[in-house]
Amino acid sequence: MSARELSIMCDACKLPVDDEEGYVWIDYGEINRYKTAFRAWEKETGTEPVPGRKVRSLMDVCNGPERVRWQAHHKACDPDVGAGSYTIEAERLRTWADLAEWTAQLMGLRWLSGTDWSDVLRSAAHGTGLRVTPVAPPTLNA
Known part of the structure; x- marks a missing residue:
C-alpha cells in the first residue's frame, strides 16, 4: 500500500475517517x-x-439552483444511511492518484456538473479541504 497522502474528514464529527x-x-x-x-x-x-x-446574465447564473454537495461520513455518523447514493469508500481515496482516477471516472457521469466536486478538488489542492484534505501541505503550481 502506498503512503497516505489524503485524509477524509467526517462532516458530522469532524474527525478523520479511517479505512x-x-x-x-x-x-x-x-x-x-x-x-x-x-x-x-x-x-x-x-x-x-x-x-x-x-x-x-451573470445574475441569472448566480441565482441558479445550488449544486449538490458531496458529503463525507463515518458509517456511524451518516445521517441518511438508507439513502440511494454514489459512494467512494475512504480506503479508495487516499492518494492524489486515487483522487485523479476517481475524477476521471466521475467525469463520465452526466450529473457530475450538478455537484460541487470541483470544490472538493480545489479545496484539496489548496489544503483547505473539509471533506478531502491533504495529509501534508500541498504545493500548487498554478
Whole structure:
C-alpha cells in the first residue's frame, strides 16, 4: 500500500475517517432534485441569442439552483444511511492518484456538473479541504 497522502474528514464529527470506517458520497435523490430544478431554471431564465451559444446574465447564473454537495461520513455518523447514493469508500481515496482516477471516472457521469466536486478538488489542492484534505501541505503550481 502506498503512503497516505489524503485524509477524509467526517462532516458530522469532524474527525478523520479511517479505512473501512466510512466514505465520500452523494445522494441520488438530491441529484434528481437538482436536475428538475435546473430544467425549470433554464425555462425561466431563457437565453440571449448569440450565434453559436446560449448566454445568460451573470445574475441569472448566480441565482441558479445550488449544486449538490458531496458529503463525507463515518458509517456511524451518516445521517441518511438508507439513502440511494454514489459512494467512494475512504480506503479508495487516499492518494492524489486515487483522487485523479476517481475524477476521471466521475467525469463520465452526466450529473457530475450538478455537484460541487470541483470544490472538493480545489479545496484539496489548496489544503483547505473539509471533506478531502491533504495529509501534508500541498504545493500548487498554478
